[in-house]
Amino acid sequence: MNEYLKHDEWCMIEEGFTPENHRSSESIFSLGNGNMGQRAMFEEHYSGKTLQGTYVAGVYYPDKTRVGWWKNGYPEYFAKVLNAPNWIGIDVKINGEMLDLAKCKVSEFVRTLNMQEGVLIRSFVAEMSNGNQIQVNAKRFLSIVTSEVGAIRYSVAALNFDGQISFNPYLDADVANEDSNYDEKFWDVLICKSSNGEGFITAKTKKLDFHVCIGMKYDVYKDGQKLEMLPSIKEETKYVSNTVEFDVKQGEELSLYKYAGVLSSLNHDKNEILEDAQKVVAEAYEKGYESLLEEHVAAWASKWANSDITIEGDVAAQQAIRFNIFQLNQTYTGEDERLNIGPKGFTGEKYGGSTYWDTEAYCVPFYLSTSKPEVTRNLLIYRHKHLQKAIENAEKLGFTNGAALYPMVTMNGEECHNEWEITFEEIHRNGAIAFAIYNYIRHTDDKDYLAEFGLDVLIGISRFWSQRVNYSEAKKKYVMLGVTGPNEYENNINNNWYTSTIANWCMKYTQEAMAHVKETNSSRFNEIMNNLKFDFDAETAKWNDIIDNMYYPVDEETGVFLQQDGYLDKEQILAADLDPKVRPINQHWSWDRILRSCFIKQADVLQGVYLFEDQFDEETIKKNYDFYESRTLHESSLSPCIHSILAAKIGDIEGAYDLYLRTSRLDIDDYNMEVHEGLHITSMAGTWMSIVEGFGGMRVQNGQLIFKPLIPKEWKSYSFKVRFRGNLLNVRVSADEVGVINEEGDDISLFLIDDEYVIKKDSSLVIEHS
């Protein structure tokens, strides 16, 4: 752990400059607007340790895969989150000396991420080698109103001298990925042009031919007066800049306003991208910094109105949940169905790819409750569009007849991870994709989605499962061999309980979905059957035979569901008995030792118990929770939230609270000492779930919302918002009361604790609880 940030309800605050924390802060203070994002690098030159990261949504690089021995079926490439040309740069010289926080004396340093307004603010005093002191105030944001625009105000005041200050605002396309398999650079630069007050660069990726055009305009003010400039202009092969120099007197402050446009060929014709960028930048410049900021702050206010969670009496918890919600809202806005939610969002390169099962398993519940249905619907359509590629992916592995295996990691529907034990075996992702369809319909009541987009995806997935199992003559059951479950501390295991459970559920739900479409839209149903050459009787008979005869490993003695065949052959040690010095074990133990140990990286059986809670009585849930929580190390960011929800379910409020803190402050307090690589964006949705589903006890059953709230003793109250089938509810829980306000939509009937209530339009309900 590394706790250096100040607790605050709305802001992340770093006081004092500690270079060792800078890479971590670059992650934590990241900005994004769904269309682009950026680590919190400094505008001015910095020679210390930094991970430069400027990201443009949907623009990636298919880096040649790196493996030991190539085997058939391996993907050709590993898609890298691509560090794009940098548009924030502003070199600053004080009497000819370059400002560089690694080299000068820094004091009064404060970095603030104002999450309410979506702005990054930095102020400090720097003393140059000759004793000249300056006060710097910098503020930037990426507009969530005009998502191709970013703006910076960078002010420098001469504190103790008269002299010269120069600014060199620049654009730089000579950028590299830290994570490049063969140390290659990924960009070719097509155009570099600069003139007085502006500059533009068009670059294209060396593969896939994505074009990105970045542009800037800027001006400089002193005491509210725009200054005349005669810049010296640079146009290099990958870099453009203007250098402007001003005389200042002690006490005077210069403010540079830099307006940037970031456009990509996802949204612009390659032949017109430069021209379009010129327009975008010109419009931003015309509108001006304050107006851009004002509309940006207003838009954030409306985002918060839908998705805020308040926690009274626990600033650390309040800050954390807002941080999680803020980062999720920065990463994905649901406006573009070609985009998805990378596990690091716009905050780092690690993991590559944009789409994991995280999206369906963790992010969908968050967006379902905090955004309009279209946002989740776009996430589902994203997978629908990739169905053909999922079928081809399964074919590569030897499956036939339209069986679909969605990739473990993808950018465009193709698998782009490079470990067989993950890509070939961690197939439970298919189940999460089916479950997300079910979850979307359960939450929104948009049953028509099935006929339109859902059913063919479900059928492809169920066909995969029916081929992926085989009948064991030895067990007289269907078995599923060679699997990696959510717990990636096991590879190539047989009969992973979670995977077999969700596979079976998929084959059942697909049949329900077929029945619904057949009943409500028989012509579309027939069309789908024909398109997919679905042999209804034979295929569903096979599915039902599997459903009825699936093998699940269970400990006969205790009735605990076993993660896999042979799990009890392992030496059974509890996490509590593990020397804290060897944790996280993935940083201390060999892979061999990890694989052979009984320790679990993340919820596996419990993931299934969580999803299908209705199927199990409370004793079964408790028994499994106790067994697995004591063996789970939560070394995946996706783990503690599920455990927290189940702890709340079985009434272990203390346990739920501890796990909540772990999940919500994972990055802020750097539990796993890895935040310098970027944030765990997708698991942040799990944090949200652990409040709403965990403490709030929210469930959907038979088309109705249920809340069975608990409250940790550390909190005075908490409140959250939930969108559900046209309603927007505000739920507030204190130690003795639960209140629900029906903020939007018609009358709604729901269950609160044990009883059903109807809350009228624009009304509220308050009941007491113990």
Next chain:
Amino acid sequence: MNEYLKHDEWCMIEEGFTPENHRSSESIFSLGNGNMGQRAMFEEHYSGKTLQGTYVAGVYYPDKTRVGWWKNGYPEYFAKVLNAPNWIGIDVKINGEMLDLAKCKVSEFVRTLNMQEGVLIRSFVAEMSNGNQIQVNAKRFLSIVTSEVGAIRYSVAALNFDGQISFNPYLDADVANEDSNYDEKFWDVLICKSSNGEGFITAKTKKLDFHVCIGMKYDVYKDGQKLEMLPSIKEETKYVSNTVEFDVKQGEELSLYKYAGVLSSLNHDKNEILEDAQKVVAEAYEKGYESLLEEHVAAWASKWANSDITIEGDVAAQQAIRFNIFQLNQTYTGEDERLNIGPKGFTGEKYGGSTYWDTEAYCVPFYLSTSKPEVTRNLLIYRHKHLQKAIENAEKLGFTNGAALYPMVTMNGEECHNEWEITFEEIHRNGAIAFAIYNYIRHTDDKDYLAEFGLDVLIGISRFWSQRVNYSEAKKKYVMLGVTGPNEYENNINNNWYTSTIANWCMKYTQEAMAHVKETNSSRFNEIMNNLKFDFDAETAKWNDIIDNMYYPVDEETGVFLQQDGYLDKEQILAADLDPKVRPINQHWSWDRILRSCFIKQADVLQGVYLFEDQFDEETIKKNYDFYESRTLHESSLSPCIHSILAAKIGDIEGAYDLYLRTSRLDIDDYNMEVHEGLHITSMAGTWMSIVEGFGGMRVQNGQLIFKPLIPKEWKSYSFKVRFRGNLLNVRVSADEVGVINEEGDDISLFLIDDEYVIKKDSSLVIEHS
């Protein structure tokens, strides 16, 4: 398969030039002398497809490992067999036109590997673009007498013209590995010098600082007359050459004699290596081509006298076994305990590393029977010297207390492979290393080896096994989890029967070895116990508890030993029912499908049945053989020989013969379409075993040899030589007789078929058999 070579008892012969076969022929016609080796590249320029391969024993490159996601315990590098500077090159120009078999008309092409003499011969007629025809005769060898020397006679005759012929003998250090993880070149050149009639290059590897110096001297003869030369001399940064030009009349022949020296810093001081090379080359030059060749041929004759196998009545089988023996003798001569037997010897780059379990499991039996004991002893000492590194390797994985895990692949004792499922899990190699000690002592009676070198290795290995198992409360037995057996078409399985069996055997044999050393050399015993801090009572008690309570998977119904837990859950399909078009499956199926199938790459349970045959009755052997042979695809070169031996054992002589052909002509007829990558050197020892142990039925029991010979109906007779405890026996088997000549050593008592006989010194025994 690709059958293009002529059948011949002593030679490999390729008639006619087919460029598509050239890379394969480069492998098959390779030369080596234990100290260096070389693919059968052409001396003259060749612009067609070729894999240049010049190898110097013990000189390798630690190429940076390539993996997807780094995990703790992974090795830092993958050792590459290193393509060293080329010393055979001789450019030839005819009236200014470069001779290049890819570009001229070639006729009467014959390439011959004379295995009796150890020489590579090539003759052809080439017609240049202007119609000039030349006859070329080339002959080269790597001396097995002076193992730093190679020599070439290269003759060109003008068939239909008067004109100019020029030779450009050169040395070239601008060489690359085809298999380089990051497309790097691995050599720096230190010295390049050339003068009239000679040239030298000293190069060093970019890592590890191996130095290699190659040198050449040459002269040219016409009609037995040495010609005066005024060469034009080139000294480039990585290349030296002499160009000499002569006028010839139609019918005249020029012969260039090139003498080369190849020295490495393994055997020479780096500061003196150039001077030493000058001496080596000068001495070879003084001795002259014919004398060098004569002593070389004589040395080969004496090698054959010890190791030849004859087969009457089946030229293909005769050629094949000689090819296998020849390649083994070229690869390893047992003179240098720092060297070992790479799976491709000096014939290609694939696999990297020099030492696999192949050495102990396959090569040791061959060298034990065909060479003096010192040869095998050096192979054992090689591992003894790596004991400390094996202990460190085990420590990396979390083992303690002197547990030793020998690497899967190594050059210097460090692991240098890069797949966790192999390096961490394919631990049965440890067992083969222990078994080789047992086998050596059984064969040579050199029991003192235990006290001197063997016991500490055995203890390190047994300590590893005792920590590698764990007690399963569920099974009430010791289990071994997370293993890859010899059958690499399974990964991370539990309770691999073979591995558990050999592990148990190791712990037993180590105790026998301890008892022997204690009894015969108690002071040394105490010294070892002290050095190893061996807690005799506690450690052996633990071992014995494991020995008594080890879990082995068995099919209760049939009594077949199961390859692993859950093997019978797989869909059971037989190899015979597999579409031949998908074989080899490793070239047609995804890795996922292979892992989930029941198909076996190579002998796994049967490997154990073979090693510990005495423990099983014939019915058990037959039952297991039938079960596994029908599921084994033999897609490892190491597989068919073991099956052949067991087939012979259970009297299936037809099956044994088919499997023999498969193993012996694997490379010659290119069964797996991969000989262009190099030969399967180590499996060649298995071929030898399949004759001597399979057909010959040779076993060692209670210190005595046993022969229970069979003969395939295709053969008139066969004979082989066996060294055993000071005797050299010549065993000849025909359809009705078995004869044994005691060629060297004292009287020997042995079992032939069912009875014990004594064969006097220099005598022979012939008995009839049915």
